Amino acid sequence: MKGSESTALTTAPARTAGLAQLDALVEVVGQYSTARNYADGQTTSRLSPYLRRRLVLEEEVLGFARTVGTVERIEKFVQEVVWRTYWKGWLEARPGVWHAYLARLRSLDDTLPQADRNRLACAIAGTTDLPYFNAWCGELTSTGYLHNHERMWFASVWVFTLKLPWELGARFFLDHLLDGDPASNTLSWRWVAGLQTPGKHYLARADNIARYTSGRWLPQPGELDESARPLPDDGLARIAAVRPALGPDADEVRPRGVILHDEDCGPLPDGWARVSAVRYAVTKRPHHSPSELVARWVVGACADADTRVHTVTPAHRPDEVSEWCQANGAVEVWAYRPLTGFVATALAELAGELAQTGVTLRYADRAHDLVFFPLATKGFFPFWEAARVALKALHQSP
Incomplete structure (x- = not known):
């Protein structure tokens, strides 16, 4: 995608x-x-x-x-x-689309009919009657990867041929892709389904699959629904955009304390790398269960990032971050802005906890995002x- x-x-x-x-x-x-x-x-x-x-x-x-x-x-x-x-x-600019996706997952987990649950189980196990879909499923779960074109075919088959809710497919991807993120993943699935650009969907076609797999996969006539209509417009693609509160540029900030998180494991300005930092591990991901491959990748990325900081203290709970702030005399701490998703929610909750102890959490942004x-x-x-x-x-x- x-x-x-x-x-x-x-x-x-x-x-x-x-x-x-x-x-x-x-x-x-x-x-x-x-x-x-x-x-x-x-x-x-x-x-x-x-x-x-x-x-x-x-x-x-x-x-x-x-x-x-x-x-x-x-x-x-x-x-x-x-x-x-x-x-x-x-x-x-439209975080409500992400929160609507999570709310829909919560509803589906509670109300999905048994027949759909059976089809879902076959889909994620790679035991459908479609060998190419099963192969893509196996590659995804074993490697954390799918080629972009295979992702599009997979999503289209999931929604229009297997008739499964797109949100469940998006969750499956987000739990298994090493590069999965809330924005690209959620919005790409919405695009395939015909929701992101209302009325315009993506249909996997047998000849396209055969061509771009160089004949490895040859879907049989009638296996794919190549005439399906887009999903009904949910109106979310047209909600009013709210200009995100960006800035300042991280390069212009000289923090006395830094909070590190797994959304940004990149290089740090000198002013950030030379101060003490706390590594805040966010494990709460509602309605999702990241695969072992993804979990290992995230842990490894964080460990690599920690090598670029003067000193790092691990923390898993808000009170541990608060104790670190008190021990370091920090009344203001900085972090790279976490974009809409699990980490953003967790840090918003952390900011509230810190505020009660007189500590302010501020965000800075990458120049590219600004x-x-x-x-x-x-x-x-x-x-x-x-x-x-x-x-x-x-x-x-x-």
Whole structure:
């Protein structure tokens, strides 16, 4: 799905590994526009899990792409990188879409009919009558990866052929994808279902699957519902956007104490890296159960990030953070802004707890987000036109 490009990973959840992967991408970037849709080879960057935790930053990838070739040669690759930015910026201005998804999961867990539960069990176990779907399911659960095109086919089959609620498929992806994040995952599933762009859905077609798997999979006539209608409009794509309260730029902040979280494991400004920090582990993820692969990746990314800080104290509860603040004489602590999702909710709760002890939690943002999130007001292509101008101004596009 858009904003979700990767291939199976054998490297570590570390910044050095991500940067090494980036350095090896010259051929992939150059061939991306013609090869990206094929799911039978190394046609994508394998960077998305690193971008997801910001072990590698978007501006680093965009800057690298600029060194590879002409605008025409790299434009499609650059578009795919900023799709993730677009999804994040769009959801940040409309967090109600995320909360509606969680509410729907809660309802489905309580009320899903038994016949649907049986189909759901077959789908997530990879025991349907569709061998290609079963193979994608197995790859996802065993590697934490699916090619972007396979994700689109999978979601379409889930919604329109298996007739399962899209929210349950989105949860399955978010629990198993190493690069899964609330924005890209939720909104991509909504897009496939015809909700994100109301009335426009994505249908998996037998000839398309055969073509872009180079004949590995040949769906039989009638196996796929290729005439399904989009899901009924839920109105959420048109809710009024609220401009997110961004800023300041983290590079301009000189904190005395820092809270680290798993949404941002990237490089830190010198002023942040030289002070004491507390690593706040967020384990509460309502209606979700991350796979062991995902859990290990997150733990590894956090451990890597901790090596870039002067001293780190682990904390799992708000009172442990409060005790750390008291021990360090901190009345104000800073964190990179967690975007809409589980960590944002947990840190909002933490901020309330800290406020009761006289400590203020403040957020700073990455420069990339400050530039591009305000552009995500409508659809992707208006965003892209504005983003192209911004990229040229930042010298990130030829």
